[in-house]
Amino acid sequence: xxxxxxxxxxxxxxxxxxxxxxxxxxxxxxxxxxxxxxxxxxxxxxxxxxxxxxxxxxxxxxxxxxxxxxxxxxxxxxxxxxxxxxxxxxxxxxxxxxxxxxxxxxxxxxxxxxxxxxxxxxxx
Amino acid sequence: xxxxxxxxxxxxxxxxxxxxxxxxxxxxxxxxxxxxxxxxxxxxxxxxxxxxxxxxxxxxxxxxxxxxxxxxxxxxxxxxxxxxxxxxxxxxxxxxxxxxxxxxxxxxxxxxxxxxxxxxxxxxxxxxxxxxxxxxxxxxxxxxxxxxxxxxxxxxxxxxxxxxxxxxxxxxxxxxxxxxxxxxxxxxxxxxxxxxxxxxxxxxxxxxxxxxxxxxxxxxxxxxxxxxxxxxxxxxxxxxxxxxxxxxxxxxxxxxxxxxxxxxxxxxxxxxxxxxxxxxxxxxxxxxxxxxxxxxxxxxxxxxxxxxxxxxxxxxxxxxxxxxxxxxxxxxxxxxxxxxxxxxx
Numbered sequence: 001x002x003x004x005x006x007x008x009x010x011x012x013x014x015x016x017x018x019x020x021x022x023x024x025x026x027x028x029x030x031x032x033x034x035x036x037x038x039x040x041x042x043x044x045x046x047x048x049x050x051x052x053x054x055x056x057x058x059x060x061x062x063x064x065x066x067x068x069x070x071x072x073x074x075x076x077x078x079x080x081x082x083x084x085x086x087x088x089x090x091x092x093x094x095x096x097x098x099x100x101x102x103x104x105x106x107x108x109x110x111x112x113x114x115x116x117x118x119x120x121x122x123x124x
Numbered sequence: 125x126x127x128x129x130x131x132x133x134x135x136x137x138x139x140x141x142x143x144x145x146x147x148x149x150x151x152x153x154x155x156x157x158x159x160x161x162x163x164x165x166x167x168x169x170x171x172x173x174x175x176x177x178x179x180x181x182x183x184x185x186x187x188x189x190x191x192x193x194x195x196x197x198x199x200x201x202x203x204x205x206x207x208x209x210x211x212x213x214x215x216x217x218x219x220x221x222x223x224x225x226x227x228x229x230x231x232x233x234x235x236x237x238x239x240x241x242x243x244x245x246x247x248x249x250x251x252x253x254x255x256x257x258x259x260x261x262x263x264x265x266x267x268x269x270x271x272x273x274x275x276x277x278x279x280x281x282x283x284x285x286x287x288x289x290x291x292x293x294x295x296x297x298x299x300x301x302x303x304x305x306x307x308x309x310x311x312x313x314x315x316x317x318x319x320x321x322x323x324x325x326x327x328x329x330x331x332x333x334x335x336x337x338x339x340x341x342x343x344x345x346x347x348x349x350x351x352x353x354x355x356x357x358x359x360x361x362x363x364x365x366x367x368x369x370x371x372x373x374x375x376x377x378x379x380x381x382x383x384x385x386x387x388x389x390x391x392x393x394x395x396x397x398x399x400x401x402x403x404x405x406x407x408x409x410x411x412x413x414x415x416x417x418x419x420x421x422x423x424x425x426x427x428x429x430x431x432x433x434x435x436x437x438x439x440x441x442x443x444x445x446x447x448x449x450x451x452x453x454x455x456x457x458x459x460x461x462x463x464x465x466x467x468x469x
Contacts, residue, residue: 046150048168119349120337121337122321123324123341124365124367124368
């Protein structure tokens with residue numbers, strides 16, 4: 001053990017400290033991300049936006065079947081999905097702006113949008 | 125008991141899911157562009173139903189007013205070409221033509237829907253614009269006896285013009301008129317919160333919950349919005365620009381917006397955006413009145429805007445300079461980090 005400690009150089013310590021600080025910073029940044037106000041649900045060519053203030057439980061159809069999405073306590077998640085791997089369900093709750101869950105097999109995408117979604121439409 | 129509570133909770137959640145906090149979006153391709161309807165505060169079923177009513181109305185209007193395919197307008201143009209009276213059996217169409225004559229007069233000819241032949245000559249009477257600069261002599265022929273919308277005469281239901289150079293093209297009017305009709309359809313169906321976008325011409329009805337509808341204004345030379353603005357209930361916004369329908373020949377850009385006095389597309393302005401607050405015909409005006417502001421020379425733009433009572437304008441000149449009215453400047457939110465050369469008028 002002492003041999004190991006003796007072999008550690010200043011550069012190694014600095015490198016470890018640098019990465020620890022980086023991870024801590026990223027973690028702080030992640031948990032401090034602003035929370036969103038709306039949930040955008042995109043299914044085949046359609047997009048629907050729900051206010052996170054109001055709880056909902058709805059099913060949306062995709063090519064494989066019905067995906068159930070819930071909004072509760074200003075957070076959203078996919079509760080049920082007909083896809084095989086269920087990654088979308090394991091993703092859990094999202095509530096920070098730009099957090100997104102995509103279920104590729106059932107072609108459903110849900111994302112959190114802030115009050116400051118830049119705009120609703122474009123004038124050109 | 126817990127189980128019962130959960131069942132009641134889920135039932136309540138389900139009911140709340142049917143509540144009116146959602147925005148439903150529907151899109152269709154009409155008038156050669158994307159039509160995007162967002163409705164707030166309605167069930168998806170109702171929003172879809174009313175959106176489809178509007179889309180169907182727009183499809184009808186597009187066919188009815190089409191500038192170069194067989195339509196009520198092309199039939200009128202054929203009669204003008206043959207110098208004969210044309211019986212218009214539709215009071216709405218008579219009203220539309222009269223409205224266009226009036227707008228021609230109030231804009232001192234800068235909005236001139238009688239220049240269809242010029243638009244055609246420049247190759248823009250086609251889904252894919254032509255790429256050729258027309259022969260100067262052909263343009264001169266048309267400009268020597270310039271087509272003027274006030275040369276279209278309507279007596280009772282009969283229309284005539286003695287200027288064979290007139291060819292009516294309502295391309296600068298139809299989208300605004302469609303917005304006006306969409307508003308009526310929404311009102312008739314008790315929908316008061318919606319955002320309708322016809323290829324960039326936008327009408328905001330009501331709000332989305334407590335917030336105003338917000339639109340981005342696209343930069344004419346970049347694929348992003350350079351500013352955004354909240355639209356108060358009833359506001360309409362329209363832009364005329366040289367970046368949607370144009371062609372480039374010998375490194376010079378030629379857009380579909382043609383100066384009715386010279387017969388050539390203008391090269392001094394990239395875009396002109398205006399907002400018209402709610403008033404009689406405001407949806408139409410937001411489409412129509414951006415043309416005079418776009419086409420007129422820089423030194424005349426502000427004066428013309430004042431004469432036309434346009435309090436909200438934002439113009440990007442060819443050199444990138446931005447001319448903005450005081451009222452517009454109070455509401456605009458600039459986006460992006462790029463430095464902007466803005467002058468307030």
